[in-house]
Amino acid sequence: MLEVSGLTSRYGRIEVLHGIDLAVRSGEIVTVVGANGAGKTTLLRCISGTQPVAGGEIRFRGDDITALPAYRRIGRGITQSPEGRQIFTNLSVEENLRLGAFVHGDARVDRDLEDAFQMFPILREKRNLNAGGLSGGQQQMLAIARALMGRPSCLLLDEPSMGLAPILVQQIFDVISTLKSRDVTVLLIEQNAFGALKIADRGYVMETGRITMDGAADELIADPRIREAYLGI
Amino acid sequence: MPELLQFLFSGLTVGAVYALVALGFTIIYNASDVVNFAQGEFVMLGGMITVFAHAAGLPLLLAAGIAIAATAVIGVALNKLAIEPARGAPVVSLIIITIGASIFLRGVASLVFDKQIHRFPAFSGDAPFRIGGATILPQSLWVIAGGVAVFIALWLFFTRTLTGKAVLATSNNRLAAQLVGINTNWVMTLSFALSAAIGALAGVLATPITNTSYDVGIALALKGFAAAMLGGMGNPKGALVGGILLGILEALTAGYLSSQYKDAAAFIVILLVLFIMPQGLFGARQTERV
Numbered sequence: 001m002l003e004v005s006g007l008t009s010r011y012g013r014i015e016v017l018h019g020i021d022l023a024v025r026s027g028e029i030v031t032v033v034g035a036n037g038a039g040k041t042t043l044l045r046c047i048s049g050t051q052p053v054a055g056g057e058i059r060f061r062g063d064d065i066t067a068l069p070a071y072r073r074i075g076r077g078i079t080q081s082p083e084g085r086q087i088f089t090n091l092s093v094e095e096n097l098r099l100g101a102f103v104h105g106d107a108r109v110d111r112d113l114e115d116a117f118q119m120f121p122i123l124r125e126k127r128n129l130n131a132g133g134l135s136g137g138q139q140q141m142l143a144i145a146r147a148l149m150g151r152p153s154c155l156l157l158d159e160p161s162m163g164l165a166p167i168l169v170q171q172i173f174d175v176i177s178t179l180k181s182r183d184v185t186v187l188l189i190e191q192n193a194f195g196a197l198k199i200a201d202r203g204y205v206m207e208t209g210r211i212t213m214d215g216a217a218d219e220l221i222a223d224p225r226i227r228e229a230y231l232g233i
Numbered sequence: 234m235p236e237l238l239q240f241l242f243s244g245l246t247v248g249a250v251y252a253l254v255a256l257g258f259t260i261i262y263n264a265s266d267v268v269n270f271a272q273g274e275f276v277m278l279g280g281m282i283t284v285f286a287h288a289a290g291l292p293l294l295l296a297a298g299i300a301i302a303a304t305a306v307i308g309v310a311l312n313k314l315a316i317e318p319a320r321g322a323p324v325v326s327l328i329i330i331t332i333g334a335s336i337f338l339r340g341v342a343s344l345v346f347d348k349q350i351h352r353f354p355a356f357s358g359d360a361p362f363r364i365g366g367a368t369i370l371p372q373s374l375w376v377i378a379g380g381v382a383v384f385i386a387l388w389l390f391f392t393r394t395l396t397g398k399a400v401l402a403t404s405n406n407r408l409a410a411q412l413v414g415i416n417t418n419w420v421m422t423l424s425f426a427l428s429a430a431i432g433a434l435a436g437v438l439a440t441p442i443t444n445t446s447y448d449v450g451i452a453l454a455l456k457g458f459a460a461a462m463l464g465g466m467g468n469p470k471g472a473l474v475g476g477i478l479l480g481i482l483e484a485l486t487a488g489y490l491s492s493q494y495k496d497a498a499a500f501i502v503i504l505l506v507l508f509i510m511p512q513g514l515f516g517a518r519q520t521e522r523v
């Protein structure tokens with residue numbers, strides 16, 4: 001479904017992705033784990049189109065989308081819940097969600113909104129409140145729900161568990177694993193490697209701008225090198 | 234009593250012009266946090282282009298339509314040529330660019346048109362209405378109606394339409410706006426076109442009362458800016474109330490004290506209000522949590 005090959009990207013003159021190869025098949029949950037500053041966010045932003053690509057190629061459902069502007073990738077089915085949530089703090093919760101469906105001006109938006117409220121009941125309670133006033137966990141739910149409003153076939157999640165209390169982390173991971181039944185393919189970036197690998201089908205390990213390991217999620221969890229470096233076991 | 238009423242009428246008229254200028258600031262500010270100091274030049278262009286198109290033989294309505302459309306195009310060009318290339322620069326730099334653009338537009342206007350003072354006829358004649366012993370010009374009613382109409386349109390735009398929300402979203406978080414599929418460059422283009430058109434409309438409506446020339450823009454931009462700050466920058470309601478309050482303040486000061494003091498009195502009141510309410514009368518209080 002999504003194929004990244006030889007992808008490089010830089011900030012100014014400093015290259016931070018040195019040729020990434022990665023593939024996500026339809027219906028999978030794939031996770032990319034790696035330490036701080038490995039380039040995970042940069043990779044995801046290249047895929048969503050909000051970070052310039054210096055070299056290599058991104059294909060989605062067979063089409064080359066490397067040069068497509070971000071706002072045209074949504075219509076193709078790629079949406080992103082970005083690192084740090086990035087919600088619209090000056091708008092209400094409901095307005096945030098409706099903007100998530102900005103490219104789909106039709107009646108299904110109301111149904112999707114109802115779905116989002118079912119998935120995250122707290123958002124229904126706060127639907128008319130300013131999103132800037134939500135707690136960190138609620139903002140994270142809003143960011144995920146907003147990305148789902150875009151009707152992704154491929155959802156990009158950047159550290160959805162960051163900064164959340166353990167009980168919320170579990171809730172977020174539970175939601176992500178239910179996306180499978182909705183035909184949403186997921187590319188999940190996480191520092192919480194253990195939690196991510198537990199719900200993923202496959203995983204990639206990223207270090208300083210390179211993929212250093214990849215494989216089935218259960219194999220990666222069992223791998224001694226991973227256990228030592230990322231799982232702290 | 235008739236005296237007070239007369240002052241209120243003239244204050245309302247001037248205030249509606251300020252409100253229209255302030256409303257013009259709203260859209261660009263909401264899309265980009267930039268206060269566009271070339272807004273006054275849009276008002277000037279609206280008036281001047283109408284004057285010259287009308288003098289060339291076009292009917293007034295057509296001339297006004299052309300002026301508004303042409304000014305909108307100039308607004309878009311300003312965005313494409315001066316603002317967009319500087320994207321990523323701090324907001325202050327962008328504001329300085331708009332000041333430069335305003336000087337440039339004024340210079341070009343003095344060359345393309347001339348340096349004379351112009352007007353064109355009022356839309357519905359010059360016979361004043363008498364109300365309660367005071368008089369008001371029909372053109373004043375046009376100006377006031379224009380201010381109210383633009384206010385309502387903008388208010389609906391920002392609160393009821395997804396496009397309006399997209400404009401607000403773009404200024405709040407450009408990255409997130411792109412991630413939900415908003416073409417943020419297009420939002421900026423739209424904002425400049427709408428702001429410029431509103432400015433030009435203000436020029437068209439006000440010129441029969443205030444006259445126009447190539448250099449009316451600076452004073453109007455400053456007054457409109459003051460009105461917008463008074464009401465709360467970015468809020469259409471604030472722009473309308475701020476503009477009308479400012480106009481009435483000026484008219485009362487000029488009437489009861491001296492017209493020498495009218496600018497000073499208005500600015501003192503604004504400073505006082507902003508001292509007590511830094512966000513302006515209707516400004517959004519920041520409710521961000523990090």
Ligand SMILES: Nc1ncnc2c1ncn2[C@@H]1O[C@H](COP(=O)(O)OP(=O)(O)OP(=O)(O)O)[C@@H](O)[C@H]1O
Binds near residue numbers: 016037042083
């Ligand atoms: N805006 C930027 N300008 C310059 N360098 C940047 C910028 N953003 C990230 N970098 C650098 O690029 C590299 C990769 O950063 P990136 O944010 O992609 O890593 P990450 O794996 O997402 O890290 P984290 O786990 O902290 O989110 C880092 O060395 C970082 O310092």
Ligand SMILES: [Mg+2]
Binds near residue numbers: 159
């Ligand atoms: Mg990151």
